[in-house]
Amino acid sequence: MVTERVESWLRRRPVLADVGVALLLWSLDLLLRSNLIVSGLLAAALLLRRTRPVWCAGLVTVVAFTQWLFLPHIVLLVADLAVPLAVHATAAYGPRWSSRAMLAAGLVGAGLGALTWPPVPEATLGSHVLFGAAMASFVLTGWALGALKRVREERLAALEVERDQKARLAVSAERTRIAREMHDVVAHSLAIVISQADGGRYAGSPEAAQAALTTIGETGRRAMGETRRLLGLLREEPDLRTPQPSLHDVPQLVDQVRADGLDVALRFDPPPAPVGSGLGLAVYRVVQESLTNVVKHAGPAARASVEVRWSQYELQLRISDDGQGAIAGGDSGHGVVGMRERVAAYGGTIRTGPGRRGGHEVFARIPTSP
Secondary structure (H helix, E strand, C coil): CHHHHHHHHHHHCHHHHHHHHHHHHHHHHHHCCCCHHHHHHHHHHHHHCCCCHHHHHHHHHHHHHHHHHHCCCCCCCHHHHHHHHHHHHHHHHCCHHHHHHHHHHHHHHHHHHHHHCCCCCCCCHHHHHHHHHHHHHHHHHHHHHHHHHHHHHHHHHHHHHHHHHHHHHHHHHHHHHHHHHHHHHHHHHHHHHHHHHHHHHCCCCHHHHHHHHHHHHHHHHHHHHHHHHHHHHHHCCHHHCCCCCCHHHHHHHHHHHHHCCCEEEEEECCCCCCCCHHHHHHHHHHHHHHHHHHHHHCCCCCEEEEEEEECCCEEEEEEEECCCCCCCCCCCCHHHHHHHHHHHCCCCEEEEEECECECEEEEEEEECCC
């Protein structure tokens, strides 16, 4: 556990860790009474291995080559470990060209070292080859570990980007869903309020005007409750999260619209199997938006019909009226777009346009499992 804490502490302070490594290598050469100048230069170069890996590699290469060229009698230094460490640094932190260049320089240095080390007269060809292979293995190990570190960090960075993108997409999808809900609730309620207000203005009796005002009040209260529920979703207040409307609430919706003054006929076939809450909400919102458009655009004397039918493999939904025709603005309104999105989310299609007997019609087909 202490080792993990030390490792975590050093990982958060990489420059301090490099200083410790450099001091350790130079101190060991000090104890071994080695060439402290060469050792100090090699160790000092390691201080740049994370921040300036190319500079680190260049300094280590120059000092190591100078050591081999002018001081062949020096026994290997502990600080010569700076060579594989510099190779590791360029592979992990430097540009890719510097990684390849330093790998080649390290292997060449291992070959040159094998020509003069071990610096003893009785050294055989086999000992030189063995020494060169050992040095080359250090270089290759440093390069491989550095390349592995680079790949791991690039993969982590890619995962972070992917996570951020998924989070943004999730937020965007949730905002779109809530905006759709707000449009469906507010547009439907305002259409009823406007219709009743216009009717109440021309009412021929106090009783009719009072009924219109009563309907306006009830619709406003329902709209306020729905709006509070949606705001509760935005604020993450669980106590405001009432159940979403479902397929079985469609008859109640039709009854409300009928009570608000629109003549609506309903054919509602019960589903042959349980329906998911998402599909039920989609059907409810399509019916709600379609009836809202009838109230807004079909005219005061229009009649509407709602049909919910089931076949073996699909749900068929038809909302039609005999009013004045197409929706104002065509199919580009937010409500129509919302209906298309809801139906498309379940692999269905929707058609809006003139009805078979005049007026306007919305016809949706949503596939269901057999």
